[in-house]
Amino acid sequence: MRAVSSIPEYYKIVEEVFEKYKDEEFLFVGRYSQRWDSIEKIKGRALFTADFTKLYSNLVYVHSVRTKHAHALIKSIDVSEASKYPGVLRIITAKDIPGINDVGYVIPDQPLIADRKVRYVGDIVALVVAEDPLVAREAGELISVEYEPLTVITNPLDVVDLMTLKEKPHVLVHDERGSDILVHFKIRRGDVEKAMREADVRVEGVYKTPFQEHAYMEPEASIAIPEPDGSVTVIASTQCPFDVRRAVAKVLGLTLNKVRIVVPAVGGGFGGKEDVANEVAAKAALAAVFTGRPALALHTREESIIGHSKRHPAIAWYRHAAKRDGTLLAVEANVVMDGGAYASLGPFVPWRATVHATGPYKVQSARVDVVRVYTNNVYAGAFRGFGNPQVIFAVERQMDRLAEELGMDPVKLRLKNILRVGDETVHGQKLTEEHGVGLEEAVMKAVEASNWFELRRKYSEITGPVRKGIGIALFYHGNSIGVEGADYSSVTLIINRDGSVTIRTGLTEFGQGSTWGLALIAAEILGVPPSYFKIENPDTSATPDAGPTVASRATVMGGAATVVAAYKLRKRLNEVASQILGCDPDDIVIRAPEVYCSSDPNRKTRWADVIEQSFWLGVPLQEFGYYRAPRALWDEETGQGAPYITYTFGAVVADVEVDVETGLVRVNKLYTAYDIGKVINRMGAELNAEGGAIQALGYALMEELIHDKEGRVSNPNLSTYYIPTIKDVPEIIPLWVEARYRKGPLGAKGFGEPSFNAVAAAIANAVAHAIKTNVAELPITPERVYMMLKSRQT
Amino acid sequence: MSRVSTPRGYRDTYRDIEVSFKVNGREVRVKVKPYERLLDVLRNKLGLLSVKEGCGRGECGACVVIMNGKLIPTCLTLAVRAEGSEILTLEGIAPEGKLHAIQKALLDTYAMQCGFCFPGVIMASKYLLDKNPDPTEEEIKDALDGNLCRCGSYLRFIKAVKLASKYIKEGKVFFDESEVMR
């Protein structure tokens, strides 16, 4: 790492602000407040992407014609009949693409329109542009493609061996790469073989998790508008407008400043709208540019399910070694992740899985190998948790089985090994007070609230047709993107001349409400109520690049940038106010609409006057806040370093009952204890805890996207892909621990994904407790429970 | 584009059908295609964008409105069926500048996340409270069973419907926007 001669100003500002507010009582941060967009949404006036069609009278529709085969070479494509179909304006194939035919998010392995071959059922072979979407669909049926079918690979273990991780001979999905192993990450620490030899107990198992579908309620949509100067504006349902801009510019062969991406209200993301918008926006942009008219690309629900990324399925072999007293000696793991047809966020998901592969514990020795392979399934990418839920499921099941082997209570075993301040992670990263390490407190809160010890004993004594179980799972979750890329964020704060405030940032809002947290931070530092704030829609032409809204980074990174901007503004305002009131700048108290001296409250003025004075004095009332995370460190051979700036910690306890006759599981209670540092947006945090728990309950009990042997998705709709309904929801008791992160905004840490991570594992552990069998596969459907009970009898 | 010959199966004789009905208290007359869905007509021809398409198959509840007093899925309803009907969408459940008790309650319980499912949830809640002003938790769950919310605000929906029921029983059906707790 190259030496830096001085510490960047923004680090100093964030830490200074942290210190200043450490023991303060907050006015806005940490309290309930109504989101800025809730009124327009409650009235049904908020515009989501597809709603913008109302504004354009000469709109055209883009229909994607998809392949009939999951794996095939394209010998030829004949669009002549379709082109002549009345109502069709244009057919677009791969050869018509003016720029580069690729929409890959990380690596350029994903054509927008298939040219040489198709690799999964969602691959597009042509686009039909027409004035009526049904006409486009009818014309699409007239396109004929000559395919040479290839062997369809739907099992990742046909690509690599789970134990050797060596690639097996097979018909390559990405023959142009020469191999279908995309990435291989490792941890090598200590002496695993020695530990295994000397251990008192060893527990080994294979754990499987499925493809999970985001199922956001708003399907993908983009509207592209051709601008008079040859540039193109795209209204897109996305989490990452700047990445969409790059993709659209690439496909169209335009410079970045000729592409503008605007993000309106977005109906859910959860990681699923990180990269698919590259494709959807590019489709719309092509149609717009070719026809000279606004173009809508809108996915049906079925297209959404087969046509965007999924959670990586994982097959994980684990072996844990421990001493009789419960001390973990070593963890070994081989994890194979099925990446489907394209890379998407696949270069990064297995990295996060690797980092977290041993759980939030002190582990003396570890050998972890995680590979991600290509298959002909729907491609896998980002989904809330990003590789962590998959390994947490395996690790936490292992911990419970270890506890059983040792005759120890699962909580006690965990407490023996959890990371505390002063401990080293499995990567050799020393955790300090600065990071904020609240895991133990989270465990104790969850244990106490759930009445763990009594119920653990009581439930195991129940017999009869309905059994009960209580289970726990712990996790840690590195904040932001680690070594995945340059980790920066930015926010522009503008105080308008009338005293109202505008926030401009490229961070997007898709339900999680984290940008409201930025407003609360700015409100607190400036001293103005949140109601003064308006948050502008992300717009690559007008809002600064804040990095993608992913990796639980919006609050911790965007918030830090907000702190920087607000701090600088406040300093200037204090100066102006001190000139007006005659007391020291540090003496100024702003409680908008009032501003006064703390030493003499009778010396006061108004916020509006301070702003007006600033204008006349030529004191700038806008500020650009930029924050770049401390560099992450990661050795590729050993997995040692400091992979993340800090970690969010948590403990989840699930209280369940199982109807052993039918196999149906009911989760009665979920106790979710999270250390997210300083809680900024309390209402957002609670909603996130509830929402993440419900989505993870789906992952635990009912969700699995299934491919048949031909690579076709068997359940591409919401009646056969089951997500939780209002009747499936348990009582959720959120508990908070605030072990503050010193380098975070007011001590805050990230939470978007942590709210999902350990819930399924906790439920699995509770079910295992209830029916006294091993649970090694998700989802825990009634049929799987039936099979587990049956195997226990034999 | 030129038509060289009529492609197989093509017909361009889908004549418009004129349909007259009442939406949110207003008489309208629209020309619809025989294959158009009520969803498309409400959104694209009448600008009632609160009616959302989440799945197009009647599986998510985002597109529901109240037609002739019944909660119906507009994505499965032919537009021609609107003839002579009375339709209520989210845009029409409260007078201008006011919020219905359900809307107020959802804000009071801080249920809002992405908001996409809300129009459907509000209509389904109104449908319930109109028929059953004092529902039990079971009845609320039954009534909202078809409304999927992936952001996971379900627990708040239950609280909100109970709160809305309380407001309505106290005679408070409509609220000023200014009364919303910030």
Next chain:
Amino acid sequence: MFRFDTYVPRNLRDALEASRIYGEELLPIAGGTDLMVLYRQGLVKFRMLLDLWPLRNSLSYVRLEEGLVKIGALTTIDVLESSELLKDKRFAGFRDACRKFASPFIKSVATVGGNIGAAHPLSDIAITLLTYDASVRLKSLESERVIPLKNFYLDKRKTIRKSDELITEVFFNEPPSNASSVFIKLDRRFGHGMGYAAVSVYAELDGELVEEVRIAFDSMGRAFPERALITEGFLKNRELSEDNISRAVYEVLPSEMRRISDYRASAEYRLYISQVLLKRALLEVSKRVRGE
């Protein structure tokens, strides 16, 4: 073709005339909850839809007439659920089936006739009607015929209805006072769902003695709802004891039920859950007849 014409009839006669004229090209649409989904998947193509909506007033009823319970084909599930007649314990199974049928807005528009005509195994109302030994009235322009529901299905998604016929009504004998029924289905979540399997049981009991019993499942081996005749035969004139229930469920039912494995569930689990649901249904129907 994804675009289509819609024929809006003035009355039943008009509808039947259109059916006669257009034949196979014309498909009747009731609630649309099944047809519109098949259509968007491209599984069914048509030039024209016959909109049955204008006929709903004359074909929506639940009434008792001359010892027959008659249900109009366009009776929606929510109307069926709230009908006074069916609140009687002799029809309890209908209440179960209506309640768990689907989401409220589907119940608003889905119809009894549609549930029968769709010919899908997991048709909750059709399964229940089978246990009432119901008959279907089919009308064409000049004639009318009555087909027992148990003979109505021919194959997957195929019924005996001809393209110029419409289902107008379904009816069955009014049950005696010592009768009741149960409908149960089970899925992998508590929210609405199609179900892994669904069963309806109708029974007339004299004390514990089974005077009459009819059992219908979503599938006995073919791709449509059918009755478990052998299991019925075993239970008839026997006591509805735990022992007999056990034998019926674990010994007799498997001899006549063939289940398939698909991505949703294995044949083994489907058979197993059918047994569990049947057992629960038999226990419950006995309680209901007794008035518990």
